[in-house]
Amino acid sequence: MVNIIRFFRGYIMLAISGSRPETFLNVMTSNGIAVWGVKSSEGVIYCKTLAVNYRYIYNLSRRKSIKIRIIKKTGMPFFVNKNKKHMGIPIGAVCFALIFAFLSRYLWYVDIYGYEAMSKSRADTVMKEIGVYEGAKGKFDSLRNLQTKALIAFGDVSWITINTDAAAAEVKITETTVKTAEPDDKHYNITAKCDGQIIRADVQKGMSYVNGGDAVVKGSLLIGGFVQTDLGSTILDTAQGVVMAKTSHREKITIPKKTQYRRYEDSFVTRQNAKVFGIYLPLEMRCTDANREKMRYISEYALSFKGKTAPVYAVREHIYYLDNEQTELSEKSSEKLFTAQRLLCELFSYSDKKITDRNITKSADDDNFYYEIEYSCDEDIGQREEIMFDEDFSYNSEIMNIEE
Secondary structure, three states: OHHHHHHHHOEEEEEEEEOOHHHHHHHHHHOOOOOEEEEEEOOEEEEEEEHHHHHHHHHHHHHOOEEEEEEEEEOHHHHHHHOHHHOHHHHHHHHHHHHHHHHOOEOOEEEEEOOOOOOHHHHHHHHHHOOOOOOOEOOOOOHHHHHHHHHHHHOOEEEEEEEEEOOEEEEEEEEOOOOOOOOOOOOEEEEEOOOEEEEEEEEEEOEEOOOOOOEEOOOOEEEEOEEEOOOOOEEEOOOEEEEEEEEEEEEEEEEEOEEEEEEEEEEEEEEEEEEEOOEEEEOOOOOOOOOOOEEEEEEEEEEEEOOEEEEEEEEEEEEEEEEEEEEEOOHHHHHHHHHHHHHHHHHHHOOOOEEEEEEEEEEEOOOEEEEEEEEEEEEEOEEEEEOOOOOOOOHHHHHHHHHO
């Protein structure tokens, strides 16, 4: 311990020569100057003492006709003085160690996995609401309470496991298994969901009430929920089958002659930023016009090391100015817009139908172009409809009436 104190205070080795140097050594000790490591060689005495004593020893030597020389300097003060031009390195190392120790108290990386049905953004948002996110304090009071909060926040997951290790958190989500629908005890007919002319009826279960060529209206009974047993009796069941029919549908699409749209300017502003623990730090201070409408596109690139992502991101921001412009559509342009809207309509509304023919009628006034489309389709017009009974209905008597 004494040597450590001497090192931090700094000490020197002296060579004492002249007339009777051993007497001068006694004078030093009698004046309270501590010395150690005393050696003598060829009339010269070597000893060590603290560096702060040198000035006092030097003044004593002048009165006693003694010569003293510093042979060696040892200790922290001399090391610092010798390397003061390079002090940024040790200071930086100390600052880095302190900053690293401080940041290690926070979460640098959060790995959420195990989900399939939900989106990543929802998983990140819910975990952030309960306090598990990059930049949050990594020391939690109770992981079990945290898991309970997460289960309540999600609502539709069966289990969540949260583990923390140093500055990283691992979250495993186990989604609820979707149960297959249990068969109900209700019985159904198949009725027509729109008007049409029957092409064919493929009955899998039940009794067919239509034949090819029959015309039906919406709500007509197509397949009844009655099944003939091997014993000749008739019982209620759920009708199953496909009833194809020729149908007709009408759509109307309006295209305004004057259209207002927003156009991007060719020039844009790019700014480089950084995001540390969820906090954005601007690296470039490029100003934008606050009075103009803008659109921002942000791309983030995470810094990673050996497969681990750090909570530090390089953020690039592109800012585009928008101008509102109004143009008057020509007839040719309106037809292109109509074609695009027609294809979208057929994609979403007629994907379950086979379009056999389409008849397009076009008209216009001062403000709009009008397109009316009449579709001829082949489609399955059957829909399930529950068989409803009166309160006085008797199951056995109904069967008897059917058999009669």
